[in-house]
Amino acid sequence: MTNRVRRTMPLLPISIVMQLTELTARQIRYYEEHDLISPARTEGNKRMFSLNDVDTLLEIKDYLDQGLNMAGIKKIYDLRETPENEKAEPKSLSDAELRKLLHEELKHQARPLEKGGFRQSDLSRFFN
Amino acid sequence: MTNRVRRTMPLLPISIVMQLTELTARQIRYYEEHDLISPARTEGNKRMFSLNDVDTLLEIKDYLDQGLNMAGIKKIYDLRETPENEKAEPKSLSDAELRKLLHEELKHQARPLEKGGFRQSDLSRFFN
DNA sequence: AACACATGTTAAGTTTTCTAACATTAAAAA
DNA sequence: TTTTTAATGTTAGAAAACTTAACATGTGTT
Numbered sequence: 001m002t003n004r005v006r007r008t009m010p011l012l013p014i015s016i017v018m019q020l021t022e023l024t025a026r027q028i029r030y031y032e033e034h035d036l037i038s039p040a041r042t043e044g045n046k047r048m049f050s051l052n053d054v055d056t057l058l059e060i061k062d063y064l065d066q067g068l069n070m071a072g073i074k075k076i077y078d079l080r081e082t083p084e085n086e087k088a089e090p091k092s093l094s095d096a097e098l099r100k101l102l103h104e105e106l107k108h109q110a111r112p113l114e115k116g117g118f119r120q121s122d123l124s125r126f127f128n
Numbered sequence: 129m130t131n132r133v134r135r136t137m138p139l140l141p142i143s144i145v146m147q148l149t150e151l152t153a154r155q156i157r158y159y160e161e162h163d164l165i166s167p168a169r170t171e172g173n174k175r176m177f178s179l180n181d182v183d184t185l186l187e188i189k190d191y192l193d194q195g196l197n198m199a200g201i202k203k204i205y206d207l208r209e210t211p212e213n214e215k216a217e218p219k220s221l222s223d224a225e226l227r228k229l230l231h232e233e234l235k236h237q238a239r240p241l242e243k244g245g246f247r248q249s250d251l252s253r254f255f256n
Numbered sequence: 257a258a259c260a261c262a263t264g265t266t267a268a269g270t271t272t273t274c275t276a277a278c279a280t281t282a283a284a285a286a
Numbered sequence: 287t288t289t290t291t292a293a294t295g296t297t298a299g300a301a302a303a304c305t306t307a308a309c310a311t312g313t314g315t316t
Binding site: 140141152155158170171172173174185197198 | 294
């Protein structure tokens with residue numbers, strides 16, 4: 001366990017991430033703008049992505065294909081990253097909000113899968 | 129076996145390789161000039177390194193620490209990469225040449241290991 | 257029709273990388 | 287000891303890659 005991959009190490013420039021994910025630079029930056037990823041920065045302010053970042057981007061692609069929007073995806077990550085213990089009191093996010101999210105998701109349900117896209121949101125396509 | 133890491137995929141810019149190997153850009157380019165590595169190039173001619181390249185660079189560091197020079201290291205890689213079957217007739221590399229190599233290596237034998245350097249010439253320091 | 261969301265496109269500026277030339281240092285050869 | 291050579295440092299100028307910001311476009315929603 002101690003010796004697992006350092007998947008958080010910032011290694012990849014945006015050009016490579018574009019290839020790996022088939023996303024445009026615009027898309028990647030837009031997702032960052034909406035706090036779905038937080039790539040590291042070089043001293044000169046260039047984004048550097050970890051393998052985890054790439055995984056996340058592939059997941060985002062999937063969620064978008066499934067009809068979710070930025071807010072929906074963000075919520076998912078926020079929930080996911082909330083430690084189990086303090087997961088009790090859901091802050092001030094009302095039922096209304098949650099119902100709306102759910103609604104939105106249901107509307108787009110079962111969207112067809114276009115142009116040979118991948119299912120597997122994971123770098124295992126490339127590694128190990 | 130089929131699902132092994134794509135260690136040959138060009139992913140890393142030289143700045144990251146510098147961090148990973150603690151080599152200067154000058155050194156990395158010099159080793160390329162001597163055909164010890166052959167990083168891929170972007171369309172714009174920027175070097176892009178694979179994980180294999182990084183492994184090789186760490187090995188080169190080791191060999192240099194052990195007193196080998198470019199020619200010696202090159203020979204090692206040439207031999208290593210020669211398929212087992214055609215490994216019979218050693219081209220036109222005379223005994224003289226080989227003795228010289230060996231000699232050189234022996235002279236520098238058992239050089240002390242300075243400033244907490246790594247032994248393990250391998251990215252496993254970072255991954256898996 | 258008006259709006260919002262995701263994405264495309266463009267412009268101008270900055271960082272990173274490139275090659276090439278010359279400098280330095282230490283070890284080997286003369 | 288002087289001269290070479292090997293490895294690396296340093297610098298300059300040019301090109302590529304990346305940045306932010308602004309505005310454009312397409313498509314589905316209200």
